Amino acid sequence: MLSFGVYFCATLYLSSTISAVASERLRPTVGVIRWDAWNLFNGQYDAISYYLHRALSPEKFHYRIPFYASVLSPTNISFNGDMQTVMDNEILYAKHAGLDYWAFDTYCTFGPNCTTNNTYCSQYYKQTSNQYCPRNPAYGLNLYLSSTYQSLINFTLVLLGSSPCDIAFQENYLEHMKHPHFQTVLDGRPLLYLFQFDDAEANSCGGGWTGSKQVFQRFRQMAISRGIQNPYMVLMDFNVQTVQSHATMLGFDAISTYALPGGTQQGTPYVELLHSAQTWWESARQVGAKMVPLAPTGWDPRPRAENPVPWTDEGPEHYLQPSVEELQQLIRSGINFTCTYNQTAEAQTMIIYAWNECSETSGSLVPSLGNGTLYIDTLSKILPMYC
Numbered sequence: 001m002l003s004f005g006v007y008f009c010a011t012l013y014l015s016s017t018i019s020a021v022a023s024e025r026l027r028p029t030v031g032v033i034r035w036d037a038w039n040l041f042n043g044q045y046d047a048i049s050y051y052l053h054r055a056l057s058p059e060k061f062h063y064r065i066p067f068y069a070s071v072l073s074p075t076n077i078s079f080n081g082d083m084q085t086v087m088d089n090e091i092l093y094a095k096h097a098g099l100d101y102w103a104f105d106t107y108c109t110f111g112p113n114c115t116t117n118n119t120y121c122s123q124y125y126k127q128t129s130n131q132y133c134p135r136n137p138a139y140g141l142n143l144y145l146s147s148t149y150q151s152l153i154n155f156t157l158v159l160l161g162s163s164p165c166d167i168a169f170q171e172n173y174l175e176h177m178k179h180p181h182f183q184t185v186l187d188g189r190p191l192l193y194l195f196q197f198d199d200a201e202a203n204s205c206g207g208g209w210t211g212s213k214q215v216f217q218r219f220r221q222m223a224i225s226r227g228i229q230n231p232y233m234v235l236m237d238f239n240v241q242t243v244q245s246h247a248t249m250l251g252f253d254a255i256s257t258y259a260l261p262g263g264t265q266q267g268t269p270y271v272e273l274l275h276s277a278q279t280w281w282e283s284a285r286q287v288g289a290k291m292v293p294l295a296p297t298g299w300d301p302r303p304r305a306e307n308p309v310p311w312t313d314e315g316p317e318h319y320l321q322p323s324v325e326e327l328q329q330l331i332r333s334g335i336n337f338t339c340t341y342n343q344t345a346e347a348q349t350m351i352i353y354a355w356n357e358c359s360e361t362s363g364s365l366v367p368s369l370g371n372g373t374l375y376i377d378t379l380s381k382i383l384p385m386y387c
C-alpha cells in the first residue's frame, strides 16, 4: 500500500509539473486524405486509374506502388485496390499508425464515354477539371463501409467542385453523416471538407458566392432538421487570403488546403516543405482565420510530369521524401500548433496529405514496395499525441 501511495503521488506531481494541459488529456484528432483511383471497371483500369497506372509504370517509380500492387516488368505494373481484403488491410495499417479518420475524396460517377446527366458533374468534367470522369470513384468508401474492421477508423468526405450543391448529393452526405463513425469536431459537429470550389463553381452552384452561401445554409438546415448537428465545413484552397475570403463569402467555418505544391527540379530538402506548412498555418492565424492545419508529407508529381494526366498540369518540381525524423517533426509541429493556437485551430483536428496520392507524392503513408511500412510505423510511435 505504501509503495502504491508513493507512486501515485509521484505520478501526480510529474504530470502537473510537465504540463497542466496533459492532465486534461486534450488530444487533437488526425485525419488523412484518401484518393481512390486504384480500381478496375469491367476488368479494365477505370478512367483515372488508367493514367495512374501509366504514370507509375516506369521502373524508377515502382518503389511508390502500394502493398497490393505488383511489378510485371521494368515498364509495367498492375493493381486492383477494389477488393475487400485490400481495404481491410488498409484499415488495419491506418489503425496501427494511430490515425483517427480518412477523408475520402468524393467525385461524381460518370457513365460510359464520360457521360453524365447532372449539370454539376458536367461542369466538373469540363471546367473544374479536364476530363475527370471515373466510372466508380466511390469504391474505396464503399469497401470501407462494408469492412468488418470499419469501426477501427472514422471517416469524412472531401467534397469537390460544384456537385455538393446538388440536393441529391446532399441527401447522400446526410446519410453518411448519421453514421456512428463519421468524424465529428466540437462536441458532435460532423466535419466536412470542400475543395476545388472557385468562381466557376460558385456560379454553377448558386449563381455566385452569395447564392452559394444560401445553398450551403440550406444544407446546414437540412442536417439540423434531421437531428444531425450543424456541420463544421472547411474550405480548402492553396492561397490563404483567397481561401479565407471565399470561406467568409460561403459562410464556412474554417479554412485548410489540400496540398502544398512546390520544390525544384533537383529536389528541395523536405524541411523546406515543413517550413512552407508552418508559414501557411501562421499566415492563416495572422488573418484571423479558423483553420485546420494541413500536414503535407510530401510533394513529388514527377510521374505525372513524365506521363501527363489530362485533368491537371504538374511539372517536375518536387521535394525530397521526408526522413523518419522529419515526418515526426511535421506531426509534432502540427499538433503543437493545434494545441497552442486553439482559437485558430478551434476544431482541434489536423489533416495529413496524403494516404495514397502515390503519383503526386513519394511521401504517401500507405505501405509501399520501396518503403514498406516505414511511415506508418513511424507514426505509430508518436500517435496518439496529446497536447
Ligand SMILES: *[C@@H]1O[C@H](CO)[C@@H](O)[C@H](O)[C@H]1NC(C)=O
Pocket: 072, 075, 076, 077
Ligand atoms: C501491362 O501488362 C498487362 C498484363 O500483362 C498487359 O495487358 C498490358 O498490355 C501491359 N501494358 C503495357 C503498357 O505494357
Ligand SMILES: *[C@@H]1O[C@H](CO)[C@@H](O)[C@H](O)[C@H]1NC(C)=O
Pocket: 110, 111, 112, 115, 116, 117
Ligand atoms: C442519362 O439519362 C438517360 C435517360 O434517362 C439514361 O438512359 C442514361 O443512362 C443516363 N446516363 C447517365 C450517365 O446517368
Ligand SMILES: *[C@@H]1O[C@H](CO)[C@@H](O)[C@H](O)[C@H]1NC(C)=O
Pocket: 112, 113
Ligand atoms: C463511346 O465512344 C466510342 C467512340 O466514339 C464509341 O465507339 C462507343 O460506341 C461509345 N460507347 C458508348 C457506350 O456509348
Ligand SMILES: *[C@@H]1O[C@H](CO)[C@@H](O)[C@H](O)[C@H]1NC(C)=O
Pocket: 100, 101, 151, 152, 153, 154, 180, 181, 182, 183, 184, 185, 188
Ligand atoms: C469516431 O468518432 C466518434 C464520434 O465523433 C468517436 O466517439 C470515436 O471515438 C471515433 N472513433 C475512432 C476510431 O476514432
Ligand SMILES: *[C@@H]1O[C@H](CO)[C@@H](O)[C@H](O)[C@H]1NC(C)=O
Pocket: 332, 333, 336, 337, 340
Ligand atoms: C510550439 O509552438 C509554439 C508556438 O508556435 C512555439 O513557441 C514552441 O516552440 C513550440 N514547441 C515545440 C516543442 O515545437
Ligand SMILES: *[C@@H]1O[C@H](CO)[C@@H](O)[C@H](O)[C@H]1NC(C)=O
Pocket: 021, 026, 339, 342, 343
Ligand atoms: C485552449 O488552451 C488554453 C491554454 O492552454 C486552455 O486553457 C483552454 O482550455 C483551451 N481551450 C480549448 C477549447 O481547448
Ligand SMILES: *[C@@H]1O[C@H](CO)[C@@H](O)[C@H](O)[C@H]1NC(C)=O
Pocket: 063, 321, 322, 323, 324, 370, 371, 374
Ligand atoms: C524509400 O524507398 C526508396 C527506394 O528504395 C529509397 O530510395 C528511399 O530512401 C526510401 N525512403 C526512405 C524515407 O527511407
